[in-house]
Each structure stands twice: as C-alpha cells, then as structure tokens.
Amino acid sequence: MTLLNQLVADATQEGEKIADPWPAPVAKHALAAEVTIPGSKSLSNRYLILAALSANPVNLVGMLRSRDTRLMLDALRELGVACIEDPFEGTTVQVNPPADGKFRGGVDVNCGLAGTVMRFVPGLALFADGPVHFDGDAQAYARPMGPILDGLTQLGASIQFEGEAGRLPFTITPPAQLPGGNGERPVITIDASGSSQFVSGLLLIGSHLPAGLELHHSGESLPSMPHIRMTMEDINQAGGHVTMPTPGTWIVEPNRLNLPNEVVVEPDLSNAAPFLGAALIAGGSVSVPNWPAHTTQPGGLLPSMLAAMGADVTLDDLPFNTIEDANALPDDYSGLLTVIAGPEIHGLGDFDMSAAGEIAPSIAALAVLANSDTALHGIGHLRGHETNRLAALVTEIMRIGGSAEELEDGIAIHAVPADQLHGEVMETYADHRMATFAAMLGLKIPGIQIKDVLTTRKTIPDFVGMWTQMLEQYQE
Ligand SMILES: O=C(O)C1=C[C@@H](OP(=O)(O)O)[C@@H](O)[C@H](O)C1
Ligand SMILES: C=C(OP(=O)(O)O)C(=O)O
Structure with missing residues (x-):
C-alpha cells in the first residue's frame, strides 16, 4: 500500500x-x-534493531505499520537512528545506522505496551553516550522486565527504577567501559521462563560487544522457542554468528553486523x-x-x-x-x-x-x-x-x-x-x-x-x- x-x-x-x-x-x-x-511484527522489530546495529543503511520492505512498529521506529529515532519512510510505499523503510555504532543518550523511549520494544531496545542503551529513560503505558508496568535488566546489569549497566524494582519505568546508565574490552567474553545468566524476549533482547546486542556474549538461561522452562530461533536466524542473516551449543546456552561471536541492503518481511x-x-x-x-x-x-x-x-x-x-x-x-x-x-x-x-x-x-x-x-x-x-x-x-x-x-x-x-x-x-x-x-x-x-x-x-x-x-x- x-x-x-x-x-x-x-x-x-x-x-x-x-x-x-x-x-x-x-x-x-x-x-x-x-x-x-x-x-x-516480530520480524519487523527485529530487523529494525539489527539495522540500527548494522554498518550500512538497510531497506526494509513489507514492514508492518502498526502501533508496535511505530513505537520501535520512534525509539530508534530518539537514539539517533535516521529511519526514512518511503513516501510512495509506506511499508518500505530505510534505516540509517549511526556510523560509529553509538547511540544518543539523554533521551526518552516510550515502549507503549510493546514487548518487543520494552525487551529489545534496553540493550541498545549499553552503547549510548548517556542514560536512556524508558516508560510505557500504565498497563505495561505490570509486564515482567527483571531478567533482561538483570542481564544488562551483569554487563555493567546500572538501572534506576522509578516505581517497582524490575518494572517500567526506569533509566539505564551505560557502563563507562563495555565488558569484553580485554578480549574475555562476558558470561551472564538470566531466568527467561517468563518470556523468550529476555533471551532475544540480549542475543540481539551480543555481536556488538567487543568480545561477544555467552548467555545462559537458568529457569525450568523456556517459552516461544521459535521466536528465539527467529532471533538467531536474523542475527546470522545480518552476518553475525550465534549458536546454541546446548539447550539454554547461547554463544554470540563479536561481529560488526550488516543486514543485506534490502530485507523483505x-x-x-x-x-x-x-x-x-x-x-x-x-x-x-x-x-x-x-x-x-x-x-x-x-x-x-x-x-x-x-x-x-x-x-x-x-x-x-x-x-x-x-x-x-x-x-x-x-x-x-x-x-x-x-x-x-x-x-x-x-x-x-x-x-x-x-x-x-x-x-x-x-x-x-x-x-x-x-x-x-x-x-x-x-x-x-x-x-x-x-x-x-x-x-x-x-x-x-x-x-x-x-x-x-x-x-x-x-x-x-x-x-x-x-x-x-x-x-x-x-x-x-x-x-x-x-x-x-x-x-x-x-x-x-x-x-x-x-x-x-x-x-x-x-x-x-x-x-x-x-x-x-x-x-x-x-x-x-
Ligand atoms: O520475540 C517476539 O517477537 C515475541 C515473542 C513471544 O513472547 P513471549 O515469549 O513472551 O511469549 C511472543 O508471544 C510475542 O508476541 C512476540
Ligand atoms: C505477546 C504479544 O506481544 P508482545 O510483543 O507485546 O509481547 C502478542 O503480540 O501476542
């Protein structure tokens, strides 16, 4: 259309x-x-994150236009990613990632009620040049956020909660130094039994860390495995390298991602x-x-x-x-x-x-x-x-x-x-x-x-x- x-x-x-x-x-x-x-929705919002982390501009074709993707586009724009919607074909969007792979801090992200925004965008705050504030719909305050923030804390971020701990709204302050700068891959463990999006949100940023990421899931069950496989496939499509050597363990190699110039959703x-x-x-x-x-x-x-x-x-x-x-x-x-x-x-x-x-x-x-x-x-x-x-x-x-x-x-x-x-x-x-x-x-x-x-x-x-x-x- x-x-x-x-x-x-x-x-x-x-x-x-x-x-x-x-x-x-x-x-x-x-x-x-x-x-x-x-x-x-799931592919559109993953591709938007991966395009923001890519080295070159990416054209997304057939992207969903709905509240959840609008929130994601607005979040990326706040962080300094230029997203240009095609004036003739509204479902085509060109994403222009920042050349140095760094995002703008001191900004506000509205997550609405979108799980993909509230669980995928916080990881980008690790690479921002200042604190990033996250808020959402009042109903979003009831959605679990703890495990993804726990993962980011293990990677050196600090989180200030405004309401209940482990819930929106909060501010993420990135670490002065990203973990892995010494060549040693950070190993982190979270309980993702409440949502597969906690795993996806961390895998999506793993390639951008200096030594990649080793992620472990500690909970009994893990829902929505297809969505985790989707995340892995999309990262690999962007030139990354992520594997799941055993169930509940993921290794992400460090890589400058680069989605193909055109991606069809x-x-x-x-x-x-x-x-x-x-x-x-x-x-x-x-x-x-x-x-x-x-x-x-x-x-x-x-x-x-x-x-x-x-x-x-x-x-x-x-x-x-x-x-x-x-x-x-x-x-x-x-x-x-x-x-x-x-x-x-x-x-x-x-x-x-x-x-x-x-x-x-x-x-x-x-x-x-x-x-x-x-x-x-x-x-x-x-x-x-x-x-x-x-x-x-x-x-x-x-x-x-x-x-x-x-x-x-x-x-x-x-x-x-x-x-x-x-x-x-x-x-x-x-x-x-x-x-x-x-x-x-x-x-x-x-x-x-x-x-x-x-x-x-x-x-x-x-x-x-x-x-x-x-x-x-x-x-x-
Ligand atoms: O990663 C994704 O795009 C999604 C993962 C799933 O989340 P849960 O694992 O929390 O169910 C799914 O229900 C949601 O609609 C979209
Ligand atoms: C659970 C859903 O959405 P969200 O991405 O907000 O988690 C859903 O769409 O059914």
Whole structure:
C-alpha cells in the first residue's frame, strides 16, 4: 500500500468512527475469502534493531505499520537512528545506522505496551553516550522486565527504577567501559521462563560487544522457542554468528553486523490466525497469499494445528496438513495457503502450546466452539502478556456461557453446545488478541459486541476493514 493510500485508510478509519462497543458481524455464509496479511511484527522489530546495529543503511520492505512498529521506529529515532519512510510505499523503510555504532543518550523511549520494544531496545542503551529513560503505558508496568535488566546489569549497566524494582519505568546508565574490552567474553545468566524476549533482547546486542556474549538461561522452562530461533536466524542473516551449543546456552561471536541492503518481511502468520480460524467457524475456506513453507514464525505451526482441529490445509493446492508436507517443499517456497473447513471443529485434548503462546487466544476461540475439550499447556507466562491472558480468556468465555478454567500452566476449555452460548459486550483489556478472539466468536454467536476493537492497531493497522472484507467474500 502506498503511503498516500495508507494515510487515506487511516483517515477513513478515524472518520468512520468505528462504534464502541463494535457489533461483531455474524458469518451468514460459508466463506470463499482471500486475505492479505500485513508484515510480521516480530520480524519487523527485529530487523529494525539489527539495522540500527548494522554498518550500512538497510531497506526494509513489507514492514508492518502498526502501533508496535511505530513505537520501535520512534525509539530508534530518539537514539539517533535516521529511519526514512518511503513516501510512495509506506511499508518500505530505510534505516540509517549511526556510523560509529553509538547511540544518543539523554533521551526518552516510550515502549507503549510493546514487548518487543520494552525487551529489545534496553540493550541498545549499553552503547549510548548517556542514560536512556524508558516508560510505557500504565498497563505495561505490570509486564515482567527483571531478567533482561538483570542481564544488562551483569554487563555493567546500572538501572534506576522509578516505581517497582524490575518494572517500567526506569533509566539505564551505560557502563563507562563495555565488558569484553580485554578480549574475555562476558558470561551472564538470566531466568527467561517468563518470556523468550529476555533471551532475544540480549542475543540481539551480543555481536556488538567487543568480545561477544555467552548467555545462559537458568529457569525450568523456556517459552516461544521459535521466536528465539527467529532471533538467531536474523542475527546470522545480518552476518553475525550465534549458536546454541546446548539447550539454554547461547554463544554470540563479536561481529560488526550488516543486514543485506534490502530485507523483505514475511506476512505476520500469527495475525493470520483469526482469519484462517474464521474458515473453521463460518465454513468454507480462507486463503492467505505469500505463506512461507518454512519459517521461524510460530504461526508456521498453524496449518498443522488447524488440521488437527478438523480443517484441510493446502499450499498452492499441495497438501499442507503436517510438518512432513512442509518438509517436502523447497526451503524458499511460498504460496497461497488455503484452510478449508471440515464439518465440525475438534478439540485438541491436552496440547503443548509453549512454542506458540501468542496464538493461544485464537486457538482458544476455536476450542470454545469445538465438539470436545481442549487444555492448552506450557503457557503460564501468558499471565504477563498484554494483560493476564489466561484470566481474561476464562472471564470472557464464562461471560458468554462457555466453560473454562485456568490451569497452573495454561487454560482448559470445555465443550459447550453453541446454542447455549450467548452474545454479550466483551472486554478486550487493551489486548489486540482478546479483540480478535471476540471477533472470531462473534462469527457464530449473535449479539457479541467488542469494547475498544481498535486496540487491534497494536499489530494490525485495519482489523475491522480486513474482517469486513473477508466476510464479503463468500460461497454463492
Ligand atoms: O520475540 C517476539 O517477537 C515475541 C515473542 C513471544 O513472547 P513471549 O515469549 O513472551 O511469549 C511472543 O508471544 C510475542 O508476541 C512476540
Ligand atoms: C505477546 C504479544 O506481544 P508482545 O510483543 O507485546 O509481547 C502478542 O503480540 O501476542
């Protein structure tokens, strides 16, 4: 989309005055929809950090334009990184890193509610020429920050907390001397069981330290491994060298990073989840173009999950229901993913969701409408996401007459016939995924209204427009 079109779209959204609460549309027909999904939040914000640490300018193509990437761009600009948005193609951004690899201190960074900003930008403060102040939305004060700051403290930074220790807001003062100047690689240990982003945030800056970094994770569990693999792959794509010799240990070699001159961002596969899930709820099919057969995004696990819930999935008409189906395709293959509904949605039973916690709300919506129970495990850390997602999901499922309970490490959702579910005004807790969760249920349950649906702008510029357009494409 050109910048002009984007501006018009933004203005239309504002001018349109989307009702609050927003009446979620019911699907009256089986779908035959194709939905183009904007760029990945996780890849966009990693590439922005790696571009800021690169030796040469980098052009990011297909970047997500949403609140989380806007916050990242603004944070980098504060730190002295010139980020120029293409006037004709708003999703193309040129990032011009500082020539000496140093950032501007004495500045303020607003993290909003973005985990990728609050966990990835603090590391850049190590290389600033003065203290950097970090703040965010009031709701962000509840999100865990301790382990990443603990890691930076072990690297010589000092942190002054303004409120509770281990939470936003705070100021990071960089060390007078970076560790490793004597050629000895610093070894640090953190507990990342609360978020993979603590590991990613430290790995991203490891190459920029004089002797690199050895990082150990001390906790029992580690969620979202695909996101950590994504970080490693992106660093290596930028000419760095990071390995995981044993689970929970990472070695980053010192390197002046340099992303290729042009980097193309994959669509956000986690943001595809509500749309693909809509096929199972409404019946018919939903397709998403440019789906990578192989990806580090956790949304790459969606085809096999949706197949387990009763869908038939194809990629360019080739079967794409299992990991084996994907493995049969070349490394760089991408195509049109199509999810075709089965007669009923199946529950998943006991299911390990730890690899892809961010798509749990979409899977939960399908589980509410399934013919058998689902218990999603390995996602206790969702209590520290945008909101306490486990509590929020249980509250909202019960509100509409469903049955669910929190587990120590996740959520159990029990099958209830759809005719016993009823419409209500649903809360979204400033959480984009609680809004898309409610919209999915609204396809089937008449009378659902969604409070603050525009909270979806955290990672989707125009969710209401995309959802409405999807429903306009149905089987005649
Ligand atoms: O690194 C990333 O881009 C992300 C990692 C995950 O965080 P957690 O490990 O905290 O779940 C994920 O849920 C989040 O949406 C994005
Ligand atoms: C957990 C999420 O976001 P964040 O990057 O803010 O952690 C999410 O998008 O589901």
